[in-house]
Amino acid sequence: MPKPIIAANWKMNKTLGEAVQFMEAIKESLPPVEQVDAVICAPHLFLERLTKAAEGLPVEIGAQNMYFEESGAFTGEVSPVMLKDLGVAYVIVGHSERRTIFGETDEWVNKKVRAALAHGLKPILCVGETLEERESGRTNDVVKTQVTLALKDVTAEEAKNVVIAYEPVWAIGTGKTASSQDANSVARFIRETVRDLYDPATADAVRIQYGGSVKPDNIKELLAESDIDGALVGGASLDPASFLKLLEATRNE
Ligand code: 13P
Secondary structure, rough: OOEEEEEEEEOOOOOOOHHHHHHHHHHOOOOOOOOOOOEEEOHHHHHHHHHHHHHHOOOOOEEEEOOOOOOOOOOOOHHHHHHOOOOOOOOOOOOOOHHHOOOHHHHHHHHHHHHHHHHHEEEEEEEEEOHHHOOOHHHHHHHHHHHHHHHOOOOHHHHHHHEEEEEEEEHOOOOOOOOOHHHHHHHHHHHHHHHHHOHHHHHHHHHEEOOOOOOOOOHHHHHOOOOEEEEEEOOOHOHHHHHHHHHHHHOOO
């Protein structure tokens, strides 16, 4: 079983002052790095301050998006080189909000995954089906296509550094969580997909998170499942006490 990874996705929330206060509030209570990889994915504007605030602490900072080119005439975008330079460790790629609101395609997601890996950033690759796709029995097909296209031309060695977040679109921000059994069956299917694309060792090394209305009171049940190695959390990651509870849930009793 790989080490659990709990990642906060703050989305477009907080001011810089609030972000710094959050770090102050959690810094004394973070669990050791041997127990869990704790990650905070913050808006780009906060990353410089947060990577400094996280120095020496068992928490790493992630971005929520980036462009795949290193530099150039791409007004408004942020490159992997810039993120790496700030000490950012992770980057969320292909979140459903980016796919649906900002029109990101699987081809772009693939370019971003490859660019992140090429620059030593660990991608948190988001996949997941809509309600309509689930109800028409297409969940596995959708997820398999997303994973396969996102990992095109990614080597097995590189793929081991990819975190895959299974986030059913209908469970994001809705208070509806997939049952832990349903979430696990898709997570297991994702692992099988990675095994088919690569080999068993790579499939075992890839960490698979569940995301979608994860809260302190449902996380333990999700983590107890065989193929769920962590969570990507929106709403419940915004409050320091709640985030600490999510991290604490990874402790082996
Ligand atoms: P919520 O935890 O707010 O449902 O958001 C999930 C998510 O989209 C994390 O990336």
